[in-house]
Amino acid sequence: xxxxxxxxxxxxxxxxxxxxxxxxxxxxxxxxxxxxxxxxxxxxxxxxxxxxxxxxxxxxxxxxxxxxxxxxxxxxxxxxxxxxxxxxxxxxxxxxxxxxxxxxxxxxxxxxxxxxxxxxxxxxxxxxxxxxxxxxxxxxxxxxxxxxxxxxxxxxxxxxxxxxxxxxxxxxxxxxxxxxxxxxxxxxxxxxxxxxxxxxxxxxxxxxxxxxxxxxxxxxxxxxxxxxxxxxxxxxxxxxxxxxxxxxxxxxxxxxxxxxxx
Numbered sequence: 001x002x003x004x005x006x007x008x009x010x011x012x013x014x015x016x017x018x019x020x021x022x023x024x025x026x027x028x029x030x031x032x033x034x035x036x037x038x039x040x041x042x043x044x045x046x047x048x049x050x051x052x053x054x055x056x057x058x059x060x061x062x063x064x065x066x067x068x069x070x071x072x073x074x075x076x077x078x079x080x081x082x083x084x085x086x087x088x089x090x091x092x093x094x095x096x097x098x099x100x101x102x103x104x105x106x107x108x109x110x111x112x113x114x115x116x117x118x119x120x121x122x123x124x125x126x127x128x129x130x131x132x133x134x135x136x137x138x139x140x141x142x143x144x145x146x147x148x149x150x151x152x153x154x155x156x157x158x159x160x161x162x163x164x165x166x167x168x169x170x171x172x173x174x175x176x177x178x179x180x181x182x183x184x185x186x187x188x189x190x191x192x193x194x195x196x197x198x199x200x201x202x203x204x205x206x207x208x209x210x211x212x213x214x215x216x217x218x219x220x221x222x223x224x225x226x227x228x229x230x231x232x233x234x235x236x237x238x239x240x241x242x243x244x245x246x247x248x249x250x251x252x253x254x255x256x257x258x259x260x261x262x
Contacts, residue, residue, distance in 0.1 A: 009061040012222075037204065
């Protein structure tokens with residue numbers, strides 16, 4: 001039987017009088033691979049912030065893995081969660097080697113200093129780099145990488161510690177077509193792996209949903225407009241309602257496309 005790794009119960013986040021998340025209820029099981037879509041300002045990044053135990057809700061209850069947010073030591077909980085985001089990437093020193101950018105995840109730091117790493121840690125980091133097609137870049141400076149390479153390093157860092165929950169905030173944002181397709185292919189392979197954890201990925205585009213993802217959550221103005229199995233949610237009717245524009249949606253060979261209706 002699947003185990004629940006994330007559960008929001010009537011969760012709201014209010015900042016300076018503005019409601020960012022509004023009464024969100026949502027459950028993620030350990031075998032689920034979720035994509036979260038919605039227009040700008042819908043609350044997607046805030047949703048991930050709560051799921052990663054970096055933002056506390058104003059009201060409602062959040063269960064993450066076997067802990068209740070607000071009643072647990074988040075510094076013990078966070079290392080069990082893999083999180084890749086542009087905000088985190090900005091904290092990685094530009095001069096850090098790719099190997100060290102991934103290796104330092106073992107200590108939850110973003111710059112190598114005086115930590116001591118076992119050979120086992122180094123081998124694990126090298127294996128993860130190989131899985132994400134980064135072995136040739138092991139000695140390169142993080143700041144010298146292309147956007148696509150940096151995105152893959154961020155994900156490799158997030159999976160370095162074998163997390164029980166993986167959160168990805170717009171991993172394909174700003175990538176060119178080739179880099180996007182390579183990343184989607186890699187994410188699809190990872191999502192299908194039996195050993196992969198539960199995954200939640202925020203994106204703006206249905207074209208970026210990797211094969212192997214199972215569920216979708218749509219957000220608009222902080223509220224859930226639809227949630228459930230991918231093919232039930234990624235429809236013209238649901239997306240049109242969420243984005244406020246009549247859309248045509250197609251699904252072929254495990255991939256989705258969307259465009260404005262003529």
